[in-house]
Amino acid sequence: MLDSLRSTFIMLGECVKMSLSNILGNRVRSFLTVLGILIGVAAVIALITTVNGFSGSLSSSFSAMGAGTLTVTVTGSDLKSGLSTDDLATLAAMDIVDGVTPSVAMNARVSRGGSYKTGISVSGKNGYYFTRNADLLSRGRAINFTDEDNMTQVCIISTDMVEEFFYGVDPIGENLYIGSIPFMVVGLMTEEGSSNISDLMSGSPDILIPYTTALKLNSANVVTSFTVYLAPGIDSETATDQLEAELDAMFSYEEDCFEIMNMSSIEDTMQNMLNMVSALLAGIASIALIVGGIGIMNMMLTTVTERTTEIGLKKALGALPWQIQAQFLIESFLLSVIGGALGILLGLTLSLILSRVMGTSFVISTFAIVLGAGFSAAVGIIFGWAPARKASKLNPIDALRSA
Amino acid sequence: MSMKLFKRRGSPPSPADPTAQAPDAQSAFFRMEKINKFYQMGEEQAHILKDVDLALERGEYLSVLGPSGSGKSTLMNIIGCLDVANSGRYTLDGQVIEDLGEGELARIRSREIGFIFQNSQLLPRLNAQKNVELPLIYAGVPPKERRRRAREMLERVGLSDRMGHYPNQLSGGQQQRVAIARALVGNPTLLLADEPTGALDQKTGRQVMGLFRELNDEGRTIIMITHDMNIAKNARRVVHIIDGILTEGGGTADA
Numbered sequence: 001m002l003d004s005l006r007s008t009f010i011m012l013g014e015c016v017k018m019s020l021s022n023i024l025g026n027r028v029r030s031f032l033t034v035l036g037i038l039i040g041v042a043a044v045i046a047l048i049t050t051v052n053g054f055s056g057s058l059s060s061s062f063s064a065m066g067a068g069t070l071t072v073t074v075t076g077s078d079l080k081s082g083l084s085t086d087d088l089a090t091l092a093a094m095d096i097v098d099g100v101t102p103s104v105a106m107n108a109r110v111s112r113g114g115s116y117k118t119g120i121s122v123s124g125k126n127g128y129y130f131t132r133n134a135d136l137l138s139r140g141r142a143i144n145f146t147d148e149d150n151m152t153q154v155c156i157i158s159t160d161m162v163e164e165f166f167y168g169v170d171p172i173g174e175n176l177y178i179g180s181i182p183f184m185v186v187g188l189m190t191e192e193g194s195s196n197i198s199d200l201m202s203g204s205p206d207i208l209i210p211y212t213t214a215l216k217l218n219s220a221n222v223v224t225s226f227t228v229y230l231a232p233g234i235d236s237e238t239a240t241d242q243l244e245a246e247l248d249a250m251f252s253y254e255e256d257c258f259e260i261m262n263m264s265s266i267e268d269t270m271q272n273m274l275n276m277v278s279a280l281l282a283g284i285a286s287i288a289l290i291v292g293g294i295g296i297m298n299m300m301l302t303t304v305t306e307r308t309t310e311i312g313l314k315k316a317l318g319a320l321p322w323q324i325q326a327q328f329l330i331e332s333f334l335l336s337v338i339g340g341a342l343g344i345l346l347g348l349t350l351s352l353i354l355s356r357v358m359g360t361s362f363v364i365s366t367f368a369i370v371l372g373a374g375f376s377a378a379v380g381i382i383f384g385w386a387p388a389r390k391a392s393k394l395n396p397i398d399a400l401r402s403a
Numbered sequence: 404m405s406m407k408l409f410k411r412r413g414s415p416p417s418p419a420d421p422t423a424q425a426p427d428a429q430s431a432f433f434r435m436e437k438i439n440k441f442y443q444m445g446e447e448q449a450h451i452l453k454d455v456d457l458a459l460e461r462g463e464y465l466s467v468l469g470p471s472g473s474g475k476s477t478l479m480n481i482i483g484c485l486d487v488a489n490s491g492r493y494t495l496d497g498q499v500i501e502d503l504g505e506g507e508l509a510r511i512r513s514r515e516i517g518f519i520f521q522n523s524q525l526l527p528r529l530n531a532q533k534n535v536e537l538p539l540i541y542a543g544v545p546p547k548e549r550r551r552r553a554r555e556m557l558e559r560v561g562l563s564d565r566m567g568h569y570p571n572q573l574s575g576g577q578q579q580r581v582a583i584a585r586a587l588v589g590n591p592t593l594l595l596a597d598e599p600t601g602a603l604d605q606k607t608g609r610q611v612m613g614l615f616r617e618l619n620d621e622g623r624t625i626i627m628i629t630h631d632m633n634i635a636k637n638a639r640r641v642v643h644i645i646d647g648i649l650t651e652g653g654g655t656a657d658a
Contacts, residue, residue: 003543004543006543006545007542007543007544008543010540010543010544010545010546011540011541011543014540021528022528025528309524310526313520313524313526314537314541315485315509315512316483316485316512316518317512317513317518317537317538317541317585318509318510318512318513318514318538318541318542318589319509319513319541320506320509320510320541321505321506321509323541396485397480397485397486400485400520400524
C-alpha cells in the first residue's frame, strides 16, 4: 500500500516534469493558450483590488467627514422654525452628546478695497467646532466662545479668499467686508478646507464667522442645521433614537420637522452598493475566465490529437489509463495556473497604476488572489478533464498506427 | 528488482533450467490455442486470425513472417497484450490474458513485454537516457534506480557515450538501439519486435540483428514480426502467416 502510494507520487512527479517541458517547449503556443485565463484573472484582480482601494479611501474620507457624528437638518413647524441657542445647549447637555456645532450658511457679497466678489459661501460656527476641527486652521486663531457670546466680527478665510483679496498682503489683522459689515481676519484655513459633511453639502465655505454673528447677519434667531458630536463609545444607532426623542419633544411631536443623518449608516449603504457593483463587474470579468477555459480545452484537444503516437507508445510501455489522464490533466492544470499567476501579477500591476491615477489607496486583497488562483486551477481541471479523458481512452493500437 | 536483474544477466534461464515450468499444455511459458480475431468492417466481418496455435519455450527466438495484410500486425497486438482475441486462449508466463481487464493488461505490458517498433518511437523531447527510463516511470521505479538501470541498458547496447543525446542527434541505428534498451530496461520475459529493421539501411539492420542474436544468446525470448525473409531467417525458428493462418516454417535450415 505504502509502496504503491510511493510509486504513484514518483509517477505524478514525472508527469509534472513532462508537462512543464511540454509547456515550455511550446512557449508561444502555451502563452497564447493561457492568454484568456491571464486576461480573465487580471481583470478580476484589478477590479476587486481597485474597488477595495476605492472603498478604503471612501471609508477613511467618511470617517473624516464624520464618524461619530449625527447631522441634523431642521425644516421646522409653523410654531417653531428652528432651534434656539438654548435648545442647542439642551442637546449639548445630553449624556450621549459631546458637543453640538451649528452651521449657519449664507451666500454673501464680499469686498475689500476696490475688489468684490458675490456668491461667496459664508458659514457660522461656534467655538466647539474648532475644538473638534483644530487641523482646519493653518495660521492665526480659531473662533472661540468669547466670539460666540459677543457676536464679534471676526472671520477665518480660505486660501481662495487670500488669493482673491490679499495678494501680497498678510491677511491676518486686515478687514474684509461681508455685505457692508467689516470682519477682521483672525485665521487662515488650510488648503483642504472643511471636510465636515454639512459644509460639503452646502459647498465648502470660504469664510467662517461666529454663528451668533451669522444669525444676526441673516436676521434669523434659529439654527436649522447642526452637527452633533457623540460622546466617545456611543453607538450611532442608539444615539439617533435618543436624539430623535429629544427633538420630537422640542417640536411638540409634530411630524417631519427635522431629519437626522447618520454618517455610518450612509457609509454602510454606500459600501454595500460598492460591493454589489464590484461583484457584478467581477462576474462579468469571470466570463473571460470561462472563455479562457475553452481556449485551454481546445488546445488540450489539439495536443491529444497531435500526441496520439506518444500516448499509444506510453500505453504500450505499460502506462495505465489513469496515468495518461493524470498527465494531461496536470498539463492543463499547470497551463491554467501559470496563466492565473501571470494574471495575478498583471492585475496587481494594473490596479497599482489605477490607484495612483485615481489617488486611492492600493491594498493587495488576499481574497482576490485566492479567488484568482482558485478560479484558474478550477478552470484547468474542469476544462482539462474531457481532453485528458479522451487521451486515456485512446486505443494503443490505433494510436501507434497513426504514426 | 535489481537482484533479479543481476541474476537474470548472470545465469540466463534456459529451457533446461530446472526451475523453469514444465513445457506441458497447461503451464507453458507462452501458448496460444485456437486464437480467432474478427474486425467489423461496416456490414462485413473480416476474419483476421484463424485458429492460430503457437507455443514458445523460454529463450526461444522466433520470427513471424508474412506479407502485409496477412494478419501479422493483429497477431503482434494480441501477443503484446495491446488487443484481446475474440476466441481462443492465450497464456503468458502462467497468466490467462483473456481474463484480464485494461489495467491488468497494462501491467502485463509493463512487466512481461518489451516492445521494439519499426520507427523506434522515441519521444523527441526526452534524451536517450530519459527515453529508456520511460517504462520504469510507469512501473513506479524510484528515480535513482531508474537512472542506474537506464544507463546500464544503454551501455549494454553500446551507447554509453550517447546517454544525453536527443533522438534527433542520433542516427537511425542508434535510435533503434535506444529503443531496444528501452524494451530491455523493465527486464521483460518477452521481447516483441515489429519490423525492427524496417527503417534502417542494410548495414545497420545487420548490426541490430547481431544485437538480437546476442540478446537471445543471453537467454532472452524474442518474437520478431517481419515481412522480410532475409530478416526472418536471423531467428532460430520461423513461422509463416498468410491470410490469418499460421504455419510452422521449420527451423532456420535455409539460413
